[in-house]
Amino acid sequence: MFELPEIANLSAQINKTLTGKTVLKGSLGNSPHKFVWYNRKPAEFEKLTRGKKIGKSAPRGRWLFIPVQPGYILMLGECGGKALYHPAGSALPKKYHLLISFEDGSSFTVTTAMWGAMELYEKGGERNRQYIRGMRTTPVEKEFTQEYFSRLVKEVAGGEKRSAKGLLTQDQLIPGLGNSIAQDILFRARLHPRHPVETLDARQIRTLYLAIRSTVDQAVRLGGRNDEYDLFDHPGGYIRIMDKNAAGRPCPECGRKIEKIQYLGGACYFCPGCQK
Ligand SMILES: [Zn+2]
CATH class of the missing domain: 3.20.190.10 (MutM-like, N-terminal)
Incomplete structure (x- = not known):
């Protein structure tokens, strides 16, 4: 997708x-x-x-x-x-x-x-159109600032229970992110996919914000993910850190084995050492 x-x-x-x-x-x-x-x-x-x-x-x-x-x-x-x-x-x-x-x-x-x-x-x-009407700010817009993101996290934390993966992938809270890119964002933010949003502190929110920006910017700059194709039928240049090939391999940061779980409608790959 x-x-x-x-x-x-x-x-x-x-x-x-x-x-x-x-x-x-x-x-x-x-x-x-x-x-x-x-x-x-x-x-x-x-x-x-x-x-x-x-x-x-x-x-x-x-x-x-x-x-x-x-x-x-x-x-x-x-x-x-x-x-x-x-x-x-x-x-x-x-x-x-x-x-x-x-x-x-x-x-x-x-x-x-x-x-x-x-x-x-x-x-x-x-x-x-449904999904367009009322769409929230997306991470490539200039309005997607640290302040905006902190407000969003506070709003989400005050609602029904959500995990970090849920914040990134559910209900278009951050439109445009999906199960694929969310995995690299969580790895860069050092957050476990199940980490509850309401327990994120200011430092973690900032790290997560920077991880969203840097991952999305990099993937856009490289022409999308390498398992998708562009207008000229060429694969993109962004190679995911956390994908199905990562399971069982050592984490590039700490060397522990990358694990796979089924969670929120899809496979999740994460490092049990780095992501808390
Ligand atoms: Zn690790």
Whole structure:
């Protein structure tokens, strides 16, 4: 699944590659998929996108906003799989859930691996969509400051019981983070995934804040994780410290064996020596 670094990277690549192109034909795919969420019928999508120009896209959490101008916004959200650019004359993937062909012969496809939204809104309407309306600040925005984060932790600590992993991955408290990048953040912050949020002291909150910023910044700079693909079908350059290959290996900091637990909807890898 794409998390914020992959979405931010795709957005930057789209802006260099697709922005300014004119749509020849927009199509909602050639392979029915139960878990792709569309809000338009194929004929309607084709009609609304024809002749329109791609504007400058923007990432927001796990959502990508692509202006289809004038008047519309294409939203790709909560997606995994591949979002690819195809230069004129190159072959398209066999299966795709979205295809936009451009007047210059190039095209853009999205093929999801698990689920995902591919929706076209009249400009402004996208802001009312569930998960977008009321979305909190994401870690790549300048408003994501230490003060903001401390307030968020206090708010979360005053509510239902949450763990450090829950703070990072549940209910879009920090939009864009997912199970993958959260593991490296917790390792850098020296926090056990189950560490209760209400017991975090000021120093731990600061360390966690810095771990979020540095991990996300690094992953964005390196073009996303190396187990996901970019617009040109190249894997990202960010290699996770804590992933399935880490289990059983010595911790790079203290040498103790990395452990694996199932917790909050997925496998967690952590160092029992470093993460408390
Ligand atoms: Zn360790």
